[in-house]
Amino acid sequence: MAVLAARNLRKSYGGAEVVAGVSFAIAPGECFGLLGPNGAGKTTTLRLCLGLTDPDHGSIELMQRPVPGEARPARARVGVVPQMDNLDPDFTVGENLLVYGRYFGLSEGAIRARIPQLLDFAGLSARAASQIQTLSGGMKRRLTLARALINDPDLIFMDEPTTGLDPQARHLIWERLKQLLAGGKTIVLTTHFMEEAERLCARLAIMDRGRIITEGSPRELILRHIEPHVVEAHGDGVMDWSDREAGKLASRLEKSGETVFCYAADPAPLLSSLANQGELRYLHRPANLEDVFLKLTGRELRD
Amino acid sequence: MHIFSPPSMSLRFVPVWRRNLLVWRKLAVPSILGNLADPLIYVLGLGYGLGSMLPEVGGVPYIAFLAAGMVCSSTMNSATFEAMYSAFSRMHVQHTWDAIMNAPVDLDDVVLAELAWAASKSVLSGVAILAVVWLLGLSGSVLSLWVIALLPLIGLTFGALALAVTAMARSYDFFMYYFTLLVTPMNLLCGVFFPVEQLPAAFQAVAAFLPLTHAVAIARPLLLGQIPPDAVLHALVLLAYAAAGFYAATVLFRRRLLK
Numbered sequence: 001m002a003v004l005a006a007r008n009l010r011k012s013y014g015g016a017e018v019v020a021g022v023s024f025a026i027a028p029g030e031c032f033g034l035l036g037p038n039g040a041g042k043t044t045t046l047r048l049c050l051g052l053t054d055p056d057h058g059s060i061e062l063m064q065r066p067v068p069g070e071a072r073p074a075r076a077r078v079g080v081v082p083q084m085d086n087l088d089p090d091f092t093v094g095e096n097l098l099v100y101g102r103y104f105g106l107s108e109g110a111i112r113a114r115i116p117q118l119l120d121f122a123g124l125s126a127r128a129a130s131q132i133q134t135l136s137g138g139m140k141r142r143l144t145l146a147r148a149l150i151n152d153p154d155l156i157f158m159d160e161p162t163t164g165l166d167p168q169a170r171h172l173i174w175e176r177l178k179q180l181l182a183g184g185k186t187i188v189l190t191t192h193f194m195e196e197a198e199r200l201c202a203r204l205a206i207m208d209r210g211r212i213i214t215e216g217s218p219r220e221l222i223l224r225h226i227e228p229h230v231v232e233a234h235g236d237g238v239m240d241w242s243d244r245e246a247g248k249l250a251s252r253l254e255k256s257g258e259t260v261f262c263y264a265a266d267p268a269p270l271l272s273s274l275a276n277q278g279e280l281r282y283l284h285r286p287a288n289l290e291d292v293f294l295k296l297t298g299r300e301l302r303d
Numbered sequence: 304m305h306i307f308s309p310p311s312m313s314l315r316f317v318p319v320w321r322r323n324l325l326v327w328r329k330l331a332v333p334s335i336l337g338n339l340a341d342p343l344i345y346v347l348g349l350g351y352g353l354g355s356m357l358p359e360v361g362g363v364p365y366i367a368f369l370a371a372g373m374v375c376s377s378t379m380n381s382a383t384f385e386a387m388y389s390a391f392s393r394m395h396v397q398h399t400w401d402a403i404m405n406a407p408v409d410l411d412d413v414v415l416a417e418l419a420w421a422a423s424k425s426v427l428s429g430v431a432i433l434a435v436v437w438l439l440g441l442s443g444s445v446l447s448l449w450v451i452a453l454l455p456l457i458g459l460t461f462g463a464l465a466l467a468v469t470a471m472a473r474s475y476d477f478f479m480y481y482f483t484l485l486v487t488p489m490n491l492l493c494g495v496f497f498p499v500e501q502l503p504a505a506f507q508a509v510a511a512f513l514p515l516t517h518a519v520a521i522a523r524p525l526l527l528g529q530i531p532p533d534a535v536l537h538a539l540v541l542l543a544y545a546a547a548g549f550y551a552a553t554v555l556f557r558r559r560l561l562k
Contacts, residue, residue: 013562052404053561072407080405086398090326099325102318103406151406 002061003028003155003186009048009058011041018044019055020210028154031177031187033201035194035293037302040207042190043083046157049188050075063155076104079148083159083190085140087132093119093143094128097150104151114150121176122146138169145176155186162196174199194290204289208297218289226287226295227251227263231270233282234259241280245273256299263287306561310553311411319403319416320423323393327424338428342377343435346370349496361498363527370441371450371523372495374432378454379461379515382425383486386465387478390417394469400560410560414553418466422458429454436526444528453525453538457518460541463548464514470555489515494523514544 002025011019019041026032034042047053049060051071060067065074088096094115101111119125122142127135135143141161148156161177162170177187177200191197197204198218205215214221222228231250233241242260246253249269250262262270267284274282327334350366360368393399400413433450436442468481492506493499493515499507510516517537524531531537 050405072409075405076407082398082401082405084398084401086402088322088326088399088402089397090329095325099318099322100402100406102321103403103408105315105318105407147402148405 036207421462
């Protein structure tokens with residue numbers, strides 16, 4: 001029984017189809033990642049799932065309720081960590097949680113009993129009385145996460161939860177998300193950090209131009225879409241080398257600026273060729289999700 | 304939900320209203336003093352300064368005449384400011400509404416809460432001016448207590464109209480149009496500072512359509528110890544503006560935020 005199921009969602013703005021036929025189903029306890037470049041339609045898809053905007057076509061079931069028809073009661077079982085910080089700047093850390101709990105119709109006593117646990121989870125126990133302006137970016141994110149848990153939700157939506165955070169703060173958020181998954185929560189995560197998706201998500205969908213272009217576990221996606229080895233080469237004369245040698249030795253080449261990415265099932269011939277090119281610098285690594293992402297969505301900039 | 308369907312009215316607005324109350328409580332004293340200072344200076348400055356040069360206006364000293372105008376006008380201003388600048392900050396700058404709508408609260412609930420809050424805050428302003436009016440001995444009638452019942456209606460009327468403007472605003476600058484085109488003309492044409500009858504007929508006709516005229520028409524007789532003629536009619540005009548403004552605001556906010 002899916003906690004969230006979307007079938008053939010479509011949504012247009014001013015003639016441009018932002019979501020162009022998206023379907024997915026999310027099982028309880030799963031961490032599902034929605035990846036895609038900016039403007040791929042991820043945030044609109046989340047808004048549709050929450051019933052914040054009506055789809056032009058398609059159907060959504062959230063917590064076994066039809067959305068948007070019963071979006072409000074469905075949202076009572078859901079937590080949301082939005083992309084943009086929207087904590088209440090007029091309140092302290094504790095007040096933010098208290099006031100947010102009231103929106104769920106929770107009793108004052110129930111909220112107050114829950115706040116210490118949530119502050120502990122967010123590592124903010126000592127900051128209950130702090131003003132929001134005094135918190136670091138990482139603390140604000142953790143508080144936003146704690147706020148999303150005030151109603152003890154079964155499903156948590158996270159829209160780019162670690163954007164703008166330093167590595168320490170990011171790792172702490174990842175740790176907490178793993179804890180939530182271990183506790184049986186379901187998570188829907190949008191991100192464009194491939195490392196984040198690879199670490200957290202059991203299943204991913206890559207979205208581009210309003211469509212899901214591939215779906216599977218991180219491992220499956222890498223096996224399905226890309227050669228297992230990557231050799232990145234750069235330096236003076238790299239383009240000559242690439243035209244002369246790499247084209248024959250790699251199964252696929254991508255050029256980006258002054259770097260040549262060589263994809264190959266067997267990297268040995270590439271590496272021995274490079275060993276003779278003194279002026280070239282190179283890196284050999286296993287293919288990762290980012291390679292898949294860039295192959296499928298292209299290297300050109302998205303705005 | 305269709306964009307034009309009537310606003311859904313539910314008690315879910317209460318926690319959102321309480322949120323605004325909690326913010327206000329942190330700044331209550333400066334807020335009340337700030338809301339009081341401006342109208343008080345008008346009452347005292349114009350009332351005593353200008354009033355000393357004037358014969359009686361409408362059969363009473365000018366300052367007693369002005370009192371009812373200032374009670375209505377400052378209630379209007381307070382509701383207008385709250386529903387424009389403060390609501391816009393919460394919606395557009397702080398994204399507070401977005402956070403609320405991720406909880407099981409709908410946009411309609413948030414709009415209703417903003418209206419109720421703007422009205423509540425304006426009632427506090429109105430009562431504060433009223434208290435000063437009583438303290439200065441400008442109104443001694445028991446009937447003036449009825450003005451307290453009028454204040455929420457004034458607050459709802461101007462809060463609703465201002466929310467409709469907020470729903471269309473792209474920045475704070477947009478609010479200047481509403482002040483220039485409506486708030487200032489209302490303050491000058493609707494009987495706040497002088498009787499509407501002093502105006503040329505054309506202006507009187509315009510004033511008859513403006514909601515503040517109808518608020519003053521109820522408040523002034525009450526403060527002067529008279530039962531206002533046509534009070535029900537005036538109240539119905541205010542109610543109609545409140546309902547139309549609230550409906551327009553709800554539709555415009557839906558168009559803006561639920562797209």
